[in-house]
Amino acid sequence: MRCSVFIFIGLITFYSYAQTPTTNEQNPFFRQIQLAFTQGSSKEIAKFMGTTIEIKLNEDRGNFSKNQAEIILRDFFKKNPPKNFEVIHQSESTEKISYLIGNYQSTDGIFKTLIKSKPGPTNQLQIYSLEITRE
Numbered sequence: 001m002r003c004s005v006f007i008f009i010g011l012i013t014f015y016s017y018a019q020t021p022t023t024n025e026q027n028p029f030f031r032q033i034q035l036a037f038t039q040g041s042s043k044e045i046a047k048f049m050g051t052t053i054e055i056k057l058n059e060d061r062g063n064f065s066k067n068q069a070e071i072i073l074r075d076f077f078k079k080n081p082p083k084n085f086e087v088i089h090q091s092e093s094t095e096k097i098s099y100l101i102g103n104y105q106s107t108d109g110i111f112k113t114l115i116k117s118k119p120g121p122t123n124q125l126q127i128y129s130l131e132i133t134r135e
Contacts (some may be wrong), residue, residue, distance in 0.1 A: 004008065006110055010127055012061045014037050017087070026094070027090060027092075027098065027100075029098070029117065029125045030087065030090050030100045030115075031075075032037060032044070032048065033045065033048060033100065033127075034087055034100075034102065035084050036048075037082065037085035037102070037104055037113070038082055038084060038085045039082065040077035040081060040082035041077075042071075042072075042073035042074040042076075042077055043070065043074075044068055045070070045073055045127070046067075046069065046070035046073070048117070048125070048126060048127050049066045049069055049070075049126060049127045049128075050066070050120055050126040050127065050128050051065065052064065052065060052128075053066065053069045053127060053128055053129065053130060054128065054129045054130070055072055055129075055130050055131075055132075055133075056067055056129075056130070056131040056132070056133070057072065057076060057131075058132070058133055059130050059133055069130070072111070076085075076132065079108075080104075080106035080107070080108050080111070081106055081108075081110070082104070082106060083105045083106055083107055084104075084105040085103070085104050085105070086102055086103045086104060086105070087100060087102045088101045088102055089101045095118075096118060096119055097116060097117070097118045098116070098118070098125060099114065099115060099116045099117070099118045100113075100114070100115045101103070101113070101114055102115070103135075104132065109134055109135065110134075110135040111132050111134050111135065112131075112132075112133045112134075112135055113130075113132050113133075113135060114129075114130070114131040115127055115129070115130055115131075116129035116130075118130055
């Protein structure tokens with residue numbers, strides 16, 4: 001009887017662990033962002049922005065409209081053509097704020113990237129903050 005209890009507890013523990021998502025699984029929202037960065041597509045990234053976004057590009061910081069942010073990113077990608085974008089970490093807080101940390105590799109160097117998003121009016125994730133800093 002005692003052995004059966006241990007086997008039962010072991011199976012429940014194994015099953016619950018197997019059902020728990022790991023940090024290696026990527027959020028579909030961030031998968032699309034990663035692809036857009038890999039392609040250097042400011043237009044695709046802008047699709048996931050809220051109406052305003054805070055951008056920090058190296059030492060410059062400001063709040064911009066979605067259209068202004070797209071132009072800023074387009075200029076960034078022109079000056080720093082993409083080679084690769086590697087996701088380092090992603091997570092979600094209890095307040096439904098999601099973030100992704102990645103390395104954007106251009107032909108001219110590597111940039112640490114922090115993307116913060118939260119649910120918008122339609123409950124879809126929207127980027128509200130983007131930081132890109134040269135390593």
